Amino acid sequence: MGRPEPRVDGRLKVTGNARYASDFPVANPAHACLVTSAIAKGRIVSFDLDDARAVPGVLDILTHETVGNEVHEPKFFGSGGTASTIHRPLSSAQISHAGQIVAIVVADTYEAAREAAYRVRVTYEEEDAATTLDSDGVETLPATKVRKEHKNPRVGDAAAALRAAPVTIDAVYETPTQHHNAIELYATTCVWSGEQLTVYEPSQFVHALKHAMAEQLGIDAEDVRVISPYVGGAFGSKAAVTPRTALVAIAARRLNRPVKLVATRAQGFTIATYRAETRHRVRLGAQRDGKLTAYVHEGWEATSRLDDYLVGGTETTAHIYDVPNVSTRVNVVRTDRATPGFMRSPPEVPYVFALETALDELAEALDMDPIELRRINDTRNDPITGAPYTSRSLMACYDEASRAFGWRRRNLPPGSMRDGDWLVGWGCATAVYPTFMGAATARVRLARNGATRVEIAAHDLGTGAYTAIAQTAAERLGLPVAAVEVLLGDSALPAAPVAGGSNTTASCCNVVAKACDGIRRRLVRAAMRADRGPLRGRKPSSVNFVDRHIAGEDGAKVSLADAFDMLGAPMIEEYAHWLPHGMEPDALKKLHLGSAALTGGAMEDRIAAAFGAELVELRVNVYTGELRVPRIVGAFAAGRIVNPRTAHSQYVGGMIWGIASALHEQTELDRRVARYVNTDLAEYLIPVNADVPDVQAILVSEEDRLVNPLGIKGLGELANVGTAAALGNALYHATGRRIRKLPLRIEDVL
Amino acid sequence: MRPFLYERATSECAAVQLAASGAPAQFLAGGTTLIDLMKLDVLRPARLIDINGLAAGAAGLIEEREGALRLGALVDMAQAAEHPVVRRKFPVLADALRQAASQQVRNMASLGGNLLQRTRCPYYRDRSWPACNRRKPGSGCGALHGQNRGHAVLGVSDACIATYPGDLAVALVALDAVLEIIGADGARTMGAAELHRLPADTPHVETNLAPGQLIAAIRVPAGPWTRRSLYLKVRDRESYQFALASAAVALDLSDGMVRHARVGLGGVATIPWRATAAEDQLVGRRLDGELARATAEAAFAAARPARHNAFKLGLGKRTLERALLQAAQMEL
């Protein structure tokens, strides 16, 4: 652990041998193609399917007339269920969002299915749809109304503190709709064998998908197996179960033949989830020396009519700085859109953008270096509860990032740095991500020759989970990483939490280490009891597993093979479960039912979070307003780093995401009809290589003895937090113009 | 995609003969526009005539004849962008090609196909949008009051405001390029500027090519302005995006005075736009910041913005201004 091991699955991936969901060969599959709604609200009056049926090879067309109530209503994951929405397409003629599934064509070939899908004619009765935050017909409700558990963090008397503050900021910020757009499309293959269903689908939570199928199809969970060993990017979009899976299962059952669906890129914008647009009003009060006295944050988030999805990011932002008076409030705005869902740092990306921009405005008002402002308001304790941080290295991150960036050379006044035709601005912002962990189980088997197998239904979304888990087992058992085989992404394996909230490394490495410790105990006991054994009579705590041996401090050692012989068994298998601090005792039971419960962040007795500091240079062309980012430096501290190589890649990728969310990504809506417009990767912009020439990630060392036994904090969602604010702040520094709405674009600065 | 008949032609003659007989056909070159739009069910040709075999003949060559450049229609974009004569003597063409699409697309795509690429208007490309006059004549224009950040401000009509997205054609119209056209009834030439039609009331009639006519080559005359030429392209990201605004500029200067000027505009117009009003401003004057500004004003005098693309007026002007001043500073 701690070494920059190359990914154990790297070779498989670059040679095309890693099997993603739609790569699994199944016997004689039929191919499905979706037909999606052209309207956002209303009902289907009729279908004309003659043309579609006439396409050679078409086998079946599913509509609400054929499916109806065959899918049982699932429970929304936000209410403890597994589903991304309670909406059941094909259950009725009702249309509740644009691009919802209205029919599924199944044919012998993909081409025939797609052609027939184009030939399906649907007649709608359309009603006016409410599109977004300020549209006619939306319904705005306080988050506490729609979700009982929602808490609006508050402390002190923020209103009074604001009134008394000599310096205040009061501004409104907005963030746009965004879509995950993982490279791997939404794919599902369903295969029935009698009563048993096998689902091949890229998943961030195979146990949830398994139980969702049981729930939605009315079958026994033990008859469902979900296989998802590799996932080509997910970012939250493959965590909650979308409606398509049950429909593909039904299509396969009707035909008594495997059915394979790979939705198109454009359909991916509407059959799954997205990051909803948000608005924020942030008010800050401070003393002239920069000490914050008040923080008031009200947020509005778009959601659907059916599910009360919300991110409530003040649950993160209220705990970051030392402010004695905090008041927050979150509202949901119900629109005629699909239900949003988790997308990499769901609460943090929008809410931290608002707070970190407001802080920059405050620094400006105080005529103060923005990093200094953050130093003045740094804290070791949760300002809301007073509980201590398990560890916190925010200012160390700023120090290391500043040094690498050369922040000292920054001119304070905006518009004062220029290079030829380019105005230059330097901005900074804090990155933060609460540390989450979940109950987990794992099985580890060690054979006499050192061959180790780790089984855990965790998920590798491309992040490096296989490698981190292999490293953990290898270290615990004193073996090379190559001796460890790791099996993930299969609901037949011991349950592991959702790959969400960046908890996988913390949860899974801890439980795998625990299982390994079980193996160690048995071998050590055998070695210590063995007659004439070199370790006879030692204390268990005095030996370690190194280099295929059990070694005492004085150099005495027993090889693994000998220890096995002393034990009299060819192999040991250990099953372990692990409950993180603060987790309810029934968490394991819930985990086995596919519940995504996690613990962490601001808890009663402590608060756990990873921090980072991001410094960026933004250039604005004085003539054309082009915005370019020649360099970005981020320094991050996230407890113990299991693998600096994969951590580095998460940080670099995260900062690139951050640049995208600041300058490029926006799903554009046609507000008249609540439909997305730019639904392909030519028009939904993300940075290309030329946009990210210099991205530097610094790993700041941090030891956390409290957060969990291995001291690991999640970091996958850390680095794309704050980037957008840093860029907006840099834009202000370059031009003197404050843009409070993302993305920052040419038209904003011309 | 709908079923289609696939045929292969190995000569210009054979290609146009095939096209002239039987069900309506489209020529298939790189397919980066055609196959894409067929998959989206926007184009539904009954027959494809693969003309890639023509690349073995003159249609695959880049030649310099008596100072003029002849680019075969099946030369791929990458090859043309990297060609030493194109780069040295017609830098505006090399610039326009180099900044178009991605290396992968440029390797696949032909010059002829590039000229005939279709608009990126999302209401056109997604057939589930009910209104698009270009795709479905008489159905209305979805973009006019919808999302139109990428749309045109010059040459628009109430029927269509779609931007012509290509880069190369903008440079070609500026340089008075000529297309060699072959039909079943023989060969002829056509000015590059005549290829595309303003949308007016019939946006679905996109070009003046008759069905079955083949572009065999592009001829670019050399002039005293072709060496001092460049293409400036502005977009949200550094690469792999269509132009928000672009300018193709070619100047013949003598002691700072403009003797000849050629100006094309991209990303802002419904067709590859020749800005003759701008050229008139320039000729006979000293090219300084003020003249560049006045020229840009003249170029956009007739512009008509929609809701989200009003910024293209300012952006288009500044892009042209920059291009003029940069061209004036080019070292030859």
Ligand SMILES: Cc1cc2nc3c(=O)[nH]c(=O)nc-3n(C[C@H](O)[C@H](O)[C@H](O)COP(=O)(O)OP(=O)(O)OC[C@H]3O[C@@H](n4cnc5c(N)ncnc54)[C@H](O)[C@@H]3O)c2cc1C
């Ligand atoms: C993601 C993406 C980004 C892009 N970005 C840019 C960009 O930034 N700038 C830019 O300029 N372009 C861009 N393009 C467009 C690309 O350059 C064109 O698709 C390409 O040049 C078309 O050439 P092709 O050979 O593939 O044509 P095809 O797709 O084969 O044909 C296109 C059309 O031309 C017709 N045709 C082809 N050759 C002839 C001929 N010789 N005579 C008569 N008719 C013919 C075909 O019948 C068809 O109607 C982009 C494309 C993609 C997919």
Ligand code: SF4
């Ligand atoms: S702008 Fe033209 S292409 Fe776009 S919707 Fe209108 S008519 Fe169709």
